[in-house]
Amino acid sequence: MNISRRALLTGAGAAALGGVTAAARRGGGTQVPLRVAQVAAAAASISPTSRNSVWTRSGAGPLYWSAYSWDYTNNATLPESVWQQNVDWVAATFKSSGYTMCCTDGWVDYTQQTNANGYILSYSDDWANDWQYWANYCSGKGLKLGVYYNPLWVSAAAAGDSTKTVTGMPGVTVGSLVDSGDFLNSNGELYWVDVTKNGAKQFVQGYVNYFKNLGVAYLRTDFWAWYEAGATDGQGGIVAHGSTNYATALEWIAEAAGDTMEVSVVMPNMYDNGAREVLYGDMVRINNDATTGGWTHLSGGRQSWQDSWSQWDNAFSGFTGWAHRSGRGQLILDGDFLMMNSFASDAERQTAINLFTVAGSPVAISDRVDNIGANASFYTNSDVLSLHNQGLTGKPYFYNGSLYSVDGTSRDTERWMGQLPDGSWAVALFNRNDTNTVTKSVSFGTDLGIVGAADVKDMWSHADLGSMTSFSASLAPHASRLVHVVPAESTKRYQAAFAAWGGGANFNNDHTGYSAMGFVDKLEAAEAGANVTFAVQAATAGSHTVHYRYANGGGTAGTVTVEVQTANRTVVEAPVTVSFPATADWNTWATVTGTLTLAAGLNLITIARTTADAGAINLNYIEVS
Known part of the structure; x- marks a missing residue:
């Protein structure tokens, strides 16, 4: 008997991993000096935690x-x-x-x-x-x-x-x-x-x-x-x-x-x-x-x-x-x-x-x-x-850090956002309901961390919708909207909650004071190899100012290793160690400022907790001028 290659398999077992749920909102923080040691002095190479192919x-x-x-x-x-x-x-x-x-x-x-x-x-x-x-x-x-x-x-x-x-x-x-x-x-x-x-x-x-x-x-x-x-x-x-x-x-x-x-x-x-x-x-x-x-x-x-x-x-x-x-x-x-x-x-x-x-x-x-x-x-x-x-790779809106298989309320299947390398956003709103019209919304400040207004374009009507601070759509059953959102600020803010998480790094929002949907945690000793990768488009090659928004309630300075490569793995900035002084607690956020060398075009900035690093941080976002 010749079967088709497809088969519906049934399975058994229970979910293996979970997380902590909490509500949180944006807050402030203070800026502190950045301490950077070049790779020859301190930083370890970032070990791959995935196939990480081109x-x-x-x-x-x-x-x-x-x-x-x-x-x-x-x-x-x-x-x-x-x-x-x-x-x-x-x-x-x-x-x-x-x-x-x-x-x-x-x-x-x-x-x-x-x-x-x-x-x-x-x-x-x-x-x-x-x-x-x-x-x-x-x-x-x-x-x-x-x-x-x-x-x-x-x-x-x-x-x-x-x-x-x-x-x-x-x-x-x-x-x-x-x-x-x-x-x-x-x-x-x-x-x-x-x-x-x-x-x-x-x-x-x-x-x-x-x-x-x-x-x-x-x-x-x-x-x-x-x-x-x-x-x-x-x-x-x-x-x-x-x-x-x-x-x-x-x-x-x-x-x-x-x-x-x-x-x-x-x-x-x-x-x-x-x-x-x-x-x-x-x-x-x-x-x-x-x-x-x-x-x-x-x-x-x-x-x-x-x-x-x-x-x-x-x-x-x-x-x-x-x-x-x-x-x-x-x-x-x-x-x-x-x-x-x-x-x-x-x-x-x-x-x-x-x-x-x-x-x-x-x-x-x-x-x-x-x-x-x-x-x-x-x-x-x-x-x-x-x-x-x-290369858009968006995420559904995360309400907490639990796996969706454990907590079916942890993610929103009908609200999706993704950040592009130029710092702009794609926002998709969906209505999966079979009978009722619903209204879906995204706040650019609260959900995406955009400061001020942004220009919005509808990707199917090709119409410019003007400058907005949020976007809402009334959706008939099975309908959707897809818009491109371009922030007005010249300094581009890249949210860790919408970046790529590897090696044990994970979304969370179990503290207060962060910007946008949440932050990334597990950049700590127990998760050596945990990393966050941002895709950043640079108009020109050379040195660029980078601000790191973080929290460190561990009592002592925490370090991570930062490296910049192109998509084909050409090293633009060899691994450097970045130090993050302690903040008052995990609800207090601060900023360290330094520079990274970027290539003209697409750069992948990876921030990792290697075995050579100390302490722990939570990462909210980076800004690249």
Whole structure:
């Protein structure tokens, strides 16, 4: 029996982590001198606490087209002629808007023809042309090729052929890497690699390199929940390989992919708060499969959390529930595929694009040339795409520091904000209600920490709405608004609560006196490696004044390590130690002032608590003049 690549898995278990809740408001503080020691004197290098690839450092996920909808509808691999027709259509219709990749998807169970090392030759045995042909064809159209396949899969034909040997290991057969009965599903056409076997690493990394050498830019790997924890496909059991072997496999793939190939981790269990995925993945799926799309995929279905795939059923819940794991250098959250033809209204279509854009998700078109109708323009709005192209990765409004899986009131799925590298903001307001019109609002001062007024632009009407100190919208059921908010002040303030949190750094608001939604805590000894990364656009290269707004109620000075790099890891400012004198208590905020060297263009400023640092601070924001 050939199953589709998609499966709804049920899970068990309870939430693992929580936080402290409290209410707080803005307050004052005093400015104190900054003490800075150069890296040669004191600062340690900032150790990576995530894969931190060039892909995640750049912010949002890719814009591309996927073959998924044809495959799902027909429960089969699409014909090569249909693939070509849609590749041509994407090049003609969407490439100019930034959609520069076409990706295969699933239904590969019966793809059995392989090369001498057991690597599949094409998307389907029925196709006349191989991967190299289609990589070249896409390139000729100005597009890249993405491939759906898991490097831990071994076709049954390759496993049973003693002439197929592991790359670089002619004495090791591909069949020796698998165990009897260890299949992806009951049809027995795909085995899982046993990562404890001799030659397993060489086979897996060889698979990644095989695709890289063909020019494949994106590898969509699937069924990880089944590999890690086991499952049943209705016909038989799938072997559980355990979290240790799962982490090993992810590590091998990430190591081979480097910064040349973007890696998507589909169907992850995200156990232990996504600890393994953040170390080795670029992108993770955060909700159930798109299936037929529509409002059910976006907002409906199961609203509760479960401690295994799929933790959240719909995109709104998934993006909200994993927002603490997103951001520069952390994880790209993937809401699966979009099909504009599947929504009931233009309001729903705008809501889908607005949500995926503000959450930093890839926007993966799975409409086709034969069914998109008049809906292509929803993917090509230049104002909306300008936010995505700046790497926008926003967050829902956080009411407290608890995980959303623990406290369903801790985050607001219908109010999203994200700060752009130039210091401006994207604000998205949603109405998920099926029957009632609601009004949603954001205060620029209280919620975003903007001093004074800001210019506001509606991203769908393209209208300038004028200078405002807040924004409100009356929203019909399933409707939304997306606006661009540009503060008037010349000194740009970057809020830690909307930055990327890594290594144990976390949102909180359990003290008073802060600006905006909250602050970041856990920059302390118990969380060595905790860090916050800000994306900052500089008009000119050179020395820039930086103000750090912090609280330190620990009684003694606290230090952190600050480093500036570009998205491709070019070091602009080597690690320096910054010292923060004690404040009266954790409710008292102060400012230290110093300088950092910035490159012209995008800079990633990382503030970390390393093992060489002392004490602890809470970080509210930085200002860059």
